[in-house]
Amino acid sequence: MERVLFCLTANHANADFALLDRVSRIPASEAATRLAELDFVRGAVVLSTCNRFEAYLDLDDPLAAADAIAAEAVVGALAELTAEDAEALRESAHAHTGDSAVRHLFAVTSGLESMVVGEEEIAGQVQRAAQDARRAGTVSSPLDRLFQQAARTSRSVRSAGDLSGADRSLARLALDLASARIPDWGSARVLLVGTGRYAATTIASLRARGAADVRVYSATGRAAMFAAKYGVRPETTLTEALRDVDVVITCTARYTVTPDAIPGGSPLLVIDLGLPRNVDPAVGAIPGVELIDLELLALHAPLPELADSAHALVGGAVAEFTADETAAPAIVALRRHIDEVLEAEIGRARTRGDDGRIETALRHFAGVLVHGPSERARLLASEGRIDDFAAGLDAVYGITPTAPTHAETETDGIASA
Structure with missing residues (x-):
């Protein structure tokens, strides 16, 4: 049975922070496990960060056009939500x-x-979500390849130079906003x-601004080691x-x-960089206290024009991934x-x-023999x-491609690594 990738996303651009705050209180691994237990879901990875909640699902093909069914399944898996949420x-x-x-x-x-x-x-948050899904046993072969390719795409975009070395983070944005209140970071006492x-990212951003007096507190007792x-x-x-x-x-979830x-x-x-909130909003009403949280940061977040190359790289990676997935059955066949x-x-050679x-020479030759047609299959798929390639296989070898198993795609080098 064919399968389809599905994603349901709620983020800072389409949902209010109060809703994201409540949704993010449900452990991502728990949500993924619930989703993976559904009959029509073959795999699930849940990404829950400070400003987004996303569920990536590997679905049976009959549900490909039933976005509402898959979306309702995600909502249903989050049983702790109130009816309003x-x-x-x-x-x-x-x-x-x-x-x-x-592409998303x-x-x-x-x-x-x-x-x-x-x-x-x-990028690290996405990969940790995939790792958590692997440990929980909820990731499927298509999802595993998808998230591995996502990591490679991210590295390609950053190496292009448009985004690398720019100290881009929520911490940087928050400190930029706070600099209007803190004229001299060198004399500020920061906790x-x-x-x-x-x-750790926040410390780097603080030191870039000259902050010298930085302290740390941890409710889990890790302050001394971290310090x-x-x-x-x-x-x-x-x-x-x-x-x-x-x-x-x-910057803690605990x-x-x-x-x-x-x-x-x-x-x-x-400055509250957490979601769920690390700071009770009532703190901002205390005389003399000013609170900067994610909701305020969203109003000041810059939207720079990125170079076309960054978007082109993503588009190219999507096309490559789709071609590899489409070509996989034919290549495996x-x-x-x-x-x-x-x-x-090899069996005959051993009897002699x-x-x-x-045997070594034969295995090397077989690898060389399959390489060219495999690349041709990917090109034709793109x-x-x-x-046309499948018809050629049938005409020349009399074989018909079928959906490969996860073990076959890993062995044949089709999966992303």
Whole structure:
């Protein structure tokens, strides 16, 4: 049975942050597991970041045109949502099918769909989502190849030069906005709440602005180890740490700063980079406290014109991925036929006392023999002529392509690596 790739996405551009905040509280691995248990879903990867929620599904082909059914399945898998949130997600989320889903993932991974266009963290977040799905056993062969190709596409876009070395991140954007309130970062006392990957990115952005007094607090007890690694000062008590700083930057999914933790009397700038929220919105109502959160950042996010090459690279990667997927059955059929002939010849060589040299030569020759036709199959697939190649296989070898198994595509080198 043929399959189709499907994606349902809700992000900062089409859903409000309050909804994304609540949806993001559902563990992505749990949501993927629920989706993968559905009869018509062959694989699922869920990407949940600070400003987007996306479900990528490998569906049975009869559902290819039934976007509403697949979208409802995603909403249904998020059982913790209230009826109001479920309806809001249905109305705001966008569905992508087939090549559109491929293009969307490649663009997302390359940072072209981010609130800060070209942000660097998203590529790692996408790959961690795929890794989590692999560990949970929810990723299918087509999805695995899709996410591997997405990683390669992201590297190609960045190496093109348009987005590399630009310090593009939410942390950078937040600090740019905060600089209007902090005239001299060199004398500012800064507290980070959280020790994850984003905290490390934030430190780099702070130091680029001359910040020297940086401290870190972790509710999980990792502050000392993190501080030693990045050369900052560890704090053991959040309330005490907040009494002696000018800026607080939160970047953790495990803690929420409440009004009770905020000392009164001194000006304080609080930057919340988390979703779910790390800071209770009520903190922003405390006299002397200014709160910058993702909702405010979205209003100030720049939308620079990216060079045509970045979009062209994504488009080319989509075409390459689609051609490889289309050509895979024909290539595997050819490889299978040649392997059968190869094994028969190797068997005869062994009965004649081959010491291994003939077998090695035969295997090398078989690899060379299949390479040219495989490249031709990919080319014809990209031109919409894969049926011509299949007809040639039938005419010359009498073989008919069928959908390859995951083991065959991995062995034959068709899958992305």
